[in-house]
Amino acid sequence: xxxxxxxxxxxxxxxxxxxxxxxxxxxxxxxxxxxxxxxxxxxxxxxxxxxxxxxxxxxxxxxxxxxxxxxxxxxxxxxxxxxxxxxxxxxxxxxxxxxxxxxxxxxxxxxxxxxxxxxxxxxxxxxxxxxxxxxxxxxxxxxxxxxxxxxxxxxxxxxxxxxxxxxxxxxxxxxxxxxxxxxxxxxxxxxxxxxxxxxxxxxxxxxxxxxxxxxxxxxxxxxxxxxxxxxxxxxxxxxxxxxxxxxxxxxxxxxxxxxxxxxxxxxxxxxxxxxxxxxxxxxxxxxxxxxxxxxxxxxxxxxxxx
DNA sequence: AGCGGTCAAGTTGAT
DNA sequence: ATCAACTTGACCGCT
Numbered sequence: 006x007x008x009x010x011x012x013x014x015x016x017x018x019x020x021x022x023x024x025x026x027x028x029x030x031x032x033x034x035x036x037x038x039x040x041x042x043x044x045x046x047x048x049x050x051x052x053x054x055x056x057x058x059x060x061x062x063x064x065x066x067x068x069x070x071x072x073x074x075x076x077x078x079x080x081x082x083x084x085x086x087x088x089x090x091x092x093x094x095x096x097x098x099x100x101x102x103x104x105x106x107x108x109x110x111x112x113x114x115x116x117x118x119x120x121x122x123x124x125x126x127x128x129x130x131x132x133x134x135x136x137x138x139x140x141x142x143x144x145x146x147x148x149x150x151x152x153x154x155x156x157x158x159x160x161x162x163x164x165x166x167x168x169x170x171x172x173x174x175x176x177x178x179x180x181x182x183x184x185x186x187x188x189x190x191x192x193x194x195x196x197x198x199x200x201x202x203x204x205x206x207x208x209x210x211x212x213x214x215x216x217x218x219x220x221x222x223x224x225x226x227x228x229x230x231x232x233x234x235x236x237x238x239x240x241x242x243x244x245x246x247x248x249x250x251x252x253x254x255x256x257x258x259x260x261x262x263x264x265x266x267x268x269x270x271x272x273x274x275x276x277x278x279x280x281x282x283x284x285x286x287x288x289x290x291x292x293x294x295x296x297x298x299x300x301x302x303x304x305x306x307x308x309x310x311x
Numbered sequence: 312a313g314c315g316g317t318c319a320a321g322t323t324g325a326t
Numbered sequence: 327a328t329c330a331a332c333t334t335g336a337c338c339g340c341t
Binding site: 026027028029077079080081082083119120121122123126128131134135138159160161162194195258 | 317318319320321322323324325
């Protein structure tokens with residue numbers, strides 16, 4: 006079965022994951038600040054439960070949890086330990102209940118730490134804060150049962166092989182909670198599937214295939230070939246990404262995402278996969294609903310042709 | 312309620 | 327030098 010996944014937020018459905026800024030948080034007195042952060046965490050747990058319910062009720066098979074689900078969790082100055090915030094243990098229970106709900110409703114949960122999270126950095130400080138962030142996301146992933154934490158290869162720093170070697174060394178030092186969930190995705194500027202697949206095979210890291218990025222940054226491999234190789238890197242349900250270019254393939258820059266998915270961008274060889282396809286489209290749940298309809302129509306066409 | 316300025320973090324390539 | 331792109335514009339303080 007193909008599973009379509011929603012990323013982080015909703016276009017129309019009134020489910021919000023509130024955050025705050027570090028400057029504002031630091032302006033508050035400590036007690037106020039702790040209360041504020043705890044309130045935000047609690048609201049995020051409630052929003053996550055609502056998101057899981059919405060997905061299950063609307064045929065959406067997975068949901069990507071945003072990196073700020075515990076706002077400012079690893080910020081150098083505003084960061085905190087959730088268990089030590091007022092009502093913290095209760096909030097942790099709320100997240101564990103999200104995990105039970107997701108299991109019951111069979112909604113897969115994933116994480117995608119943002120661009121600052123780098124295993125290949127030349128700077129020890131960047132690596133250190135990246136690991137801190139990964140540890141935090143893995144902790145929440147444990148509570149809610151998320152099985153993937155997906156990141157990019159990072160920069161090239163003038164030498165991709167050396168950069169990947171640094172990433173490989175850092176991999177060895179990651180906590181089991183992070184290591185068991187970590188996956189690597191091809192990006193649209195630096196690391197193509199051909200760059201990452203050998204690394205993923207060598208280090209037993211699942212490869213998240215983003216076909217849009219691959220089309221923006223092609224290599225010698227075809228979509229079919231990368232699909233085949235990517236599937237083999239997974240010991241659980243594979244995870245792929247799909248989007249369409251905002252201004253079309255003839256536009257100045259194919260990288261920005263469209264509101265919706267052009268069904269022509271959906272690889273034919275993905276049709277019958279047992280996999281999760283995260284839909285990176287700005288119209289969010291509306292884009293998934295339309296894509297599901299379009300794919301069903303395509304299927305009818307291909308069946309009637311036979 | 313609406314609006315403008317602002318917001319933790321890295322790296323790259325286009326302009 | 328600045329900016330946009332990257333999974334996501336949202337938040338805060340002022341009017």
